[in-house]
Amino acid sequence: MQSTLCCLAIVAVSLVAATNFDFTGAVKCESDSRWCFTVRGIEVDLISDDELVKYDKCQTGEKIVKFTMVGVDDDDGLLDNNFEIALQVTHNCSSSHEKIVTSDYNSVPVKEVAYAMSKNFDLNTNQVVPEIPLVRKIKD
Numbered sequence: 001m002q003s004t005l006c007c008l009a010i011v012a013v014s015l016v017a018a019t020n021f022d023f024t025g026a027v028k029c030e031s032d033s034r035w036c037f038t039v040r041g042i043e044v045d046l047i048s049d050d051e052l053v054k055y056d057k058c059q060t061g062e063k064i065v066k067f068t069m070v071g072v073d074d075d076d077g078l079l080d081n082n083f084e085i086a087l088q089v090t091h092n093c094s095s096s097h098e099k100i101v102t103s104d105y106n107s108v109p110v111k112e113v114a115y116a117m118s119k120n121f122d123l124n125t126n127q128v129v130p131e132i133p134l135v136r137k138i139k140d
């Protein structure tokens with residue numbers, strides 16, 4: 001009886017130890033040339049951020065690229081009951097040197113089994129934006 005209780009407890013702990021993160025969003029770049037980006041799902045850490053998952057792509061010209069990716073994180077055991085989760089994009093949209101933009105982080109309880117985060121990035125202004133209009137503006 002006692003050994004059964006022991007093993008059930010271990011199974012329960014390992015089931016809550018990992019959290020699945022569903023990252024979605026879009027990046028937009030207005031450019032006449034070739035540009036590349038990498039979007040990362042990260043756990044913000046005092047010492048160094050942990051990369052959970054990444055997606056990269058290159059495009060030519062003005063484009064909106066949607067992304068979907070799944071990352072998993074385990075309890076980091078740093079006496080913190082939350083993951084600090086953010087999306088970060090490095091890119092060279094309309095710039096010859098690499099630029100970086102990081103969203104605000106969300107605190108996610110480590111006991112969560114799944115968590116979804118969606119962010120959109122305007123790479124020309126290097127900012128997180130609430131939404132990206134899918135209709136191209138008519139130029140004067």
Ligand SMILES: *[C@@H]1O[C@H](CO)[C@@H](O)[C@H](O)[C@H]1NC(C)=O
Nearest residue numbers: 033034035036092094095096
């Ligand atoms: C961005 O990087 C890619 C790959 O290194 C390169 O081919 C492209 O020319 C770069 N674009 C700009 C605007 O510098």
